[in-house]
Amino acid sequence: MANSLLTQIRQRRLQLSLKQQDMYMRVGISRQQYHRIEHKGNPRLDTLELIAQGLNAELLLIPKEYVAAVKKLLARNVVSGELVAEQADEQASLVDDPWQNLL
Incomplete structure (x- = not known):
């Protein structure tokens, strides 16, 4: 299930034509940290909220x-x-x- 969310995050970033390093300027996450989250991470909820905001998206249940x-x-x-x-x-x-x- 978490993998699905990480896949969605990656797809949204690519849809916006953003590179992983672009996330630093959008949410203050280094490329290395963002890469770790996107590929195998277990991000905290507040980190997910920051990423969603940086991708112009919403987290929803x-x-x-x-x-x-x-x-x-x-x-x-x-x-x-x-x-x-x-x-x-x-x-x-x-x-x-x-x-x-x-x-």
């Missing part, structure tokens, strides 16, 4: 009865990329113009 639905939703978004791209565009436009659609 998902009830077992919803795991299949969540995986299906995530797979659909990864394949199409449309929803993810739309959300990124929406967030970027709000940063550029926070008053958008309010006036």
